[in-house]
Amino acid sequence: MNMIANHPPTAELQALDAAHHLHPFTHGGELKQKGARVITRAKGVTLTDSDGNDYLDGMAGLWCVNIGYGRDELAEAASRQMRELPYYNTFFQTTHVPAIALANKLAELAPRDLNHVFFAGSGSEANDTNIRMVRTYWAEKGKPEKNVIISRKNAYHGSSMGSGSLGGMSFMHEQGGLPIPDICHIDQPHWWKEGGDMSPEEFGLERARQLEQKIEELGEDRVAAFIAEPVQGAGGVVIAPSTYWPEIQRICDKYEILLIADEVICGFGRTGSWFGSETLNIRPHIMTIAKGLSSGYAPIGGSIVCDEVAEVINNCEFAHGYTYSGHPMACAVALENLRILEEEGIVDRVASHSAAYLADKWKGLADHPLVGEATTIGMMGSIVLTPDASSRAAFAGDEGDAGLITREHCFQNGLIMRHVGDRMIISPPLIITDAEMDTLVERAWKALDLAHKQLK
Numbered sequence: 001m002n003m004i005a006n007h008p009p010t011a012e013l014q015a016l017d018a019a020h021h022l023h024p025f026t027h028g029g030e031l032k033q034k035g036a037r038v039i040t041r042a043k044g045v046t047l048t049d050s051d052g053n054d055y056l057d058g059m060a061g062l063w064c065v066n067i068g069y070g071r072d073e074l075a076e077a078a079s080r081q082m083r084e085l086p087y088y089n090t091f092f093q094t095t096h097v098p099a100i101a102l103a104n105k106l107a108e109l110a111p112r113d114l115n116h117v118f119f120a121g122s123g124s125e126a127n128d129t130n131i132r133m134v135r136t137y138w139a140e141k142g143k144p145e146k147n148v149i150i151s152r153k154n155a156y157h158g159s160s161m162g163s164g165s166l167g168g169m170s171f172m173h174e175q176g177g178l179p180i181p182d183i184c185h186i187d188q189p190h191w192w193k194e195g196g197d198m199s200p201e202e203f204g205l206e207r208a209r210q211l212e213q214k215i216e217e218l219g220e221d222r223v224a225a226f227i228a229e230p231v232q233g234a235g236g237v238v239i240a241p242s243t244y245w246p247e248i249q250r251i252c253d254k255y256e257i258l259l260i261a262d263e264v265i266c267g268f269g270r271t272g273s274w275f276g277s278e279t280l281n282i283r284p285h286i287m288t289i290a291k292g293l294s295s296g297y298a299p300i301g302g303s304i305v306c307d308e309v310a311e312v313i314n315n316c317e318f319a320h321g322y323t324y325s326g327h328p329m330a331c332a333v334a335l336e337n338l339r340i341l342e343e344e345g346i347v348d349r350v351a352s353h354s355a356a357y358l359a360d361k362w363k364g365l366a367d368h369p370l371v372g373e374a375t376t377i378g379m380m381g382s383i384v385l386t387p388d389a390s391s392r393a394a395f396a397g398d399e400g401d402a403g404l405i406t407r408e409h410c411f412q413n414g415l416i417m418r419h420v421g422d423r424m425i426i427s428p429p430l431i432i433t434d435a436e437m438d439t440l441v442e443r444a445w446k447a448l449d450l451a452h453k454q455l456k
């Protein structure tokens, strides 16, 4: 039997899934007990599960389905490319048309002199590329000891040994021997949680200056690069205070360390520009990309690299690459996705309309008694659940319980919203309509009401 074309009922699917499928970021015991939610199809911003329930996908999958679900053009691009050339590699002086076309398109879209692309299969792989690339860059320049990469606590840069080490999630570091050597972490610019009595502006400066302190502590001649997400996504959609990025940029310029902007979430329109670096006025040497590059329709990521770094890397044979670097089908799908984002004015519409509409609706949630603050940037947002907004208090008991309860009420009411501790976060498809944003906020309010009653 072809199980995909003609699947068994939900309970049977869940039992088979629990018996044979190991899931990412999932507790196996809970999976066995409750069963996974089985998603069977999707269109626009709506997901449907195996029992026929619909959900408004407030997370665009995992922050990736920027053009929304169900675009036949991408299926056709994949099918055309699979018939023409399903696979060939880009190793050993070989190339193919989809990789050439996509690299050129990305060079056109990326700001300034970010003109060169190294392809990978995912954001994690791309960040692993970045670790090796920046270290190779400094070694080629005769400074092999300049190999420390500074990142931030509570950052997320992927799950592989390298990218998981760049990330600053302590619960990830507790498993599997992370971080690898010569990666260190400074504190995050998370004012709500860690800002104490400082104003957001003072706090932003204080946190940015930790980078300078770390460089001085390690010695300038040891530091290769600083990596950060323009807006921390998986950390809870943490938007840094306005003083933070200008100070980080000043420090990177002063000490001539490479700046890597991890645009895996922020890229391709999420913040209202093609790249979060443009929205926040950051000038990276390398940008990590994935997710919205293909709107999640095909697995593809990469590093967009500036002229200077590419020139040095091109002086040697960079002994690095993945079987699927520049996979032809994934490149063809990504190109079609970029065409749609551009020609249908999806990124422009975020900037000229949808971001402001969402911000306006979302900030209304701050009036809910369970909510401390409600913030957005472009098409991503967060609310903080708190028993007392004025003191930015956390709930007694385990952090995340209130978030979990609220998330479950969201599911029960047809909304997918994620929680990070007691922050609820959204990142819907960029094509979401005004009426759908109204529905999203209405359902979020209802879930908050139910959670509030339960928490009393």
Ligand code: PLP
Binding pocket: 062, 121, 122, 123, 124, 125, 127, 156, 157, 158, 159, 229, 233, 234, 262, 263, 264, 265, 290, 291, 301
């Ligand atoms: N970087 C950031 C900022 C991310 O949010 C993610 C995934 O969520 C990654 C890297 C890793 O990407 P992937 O899951 O494609 O390996």
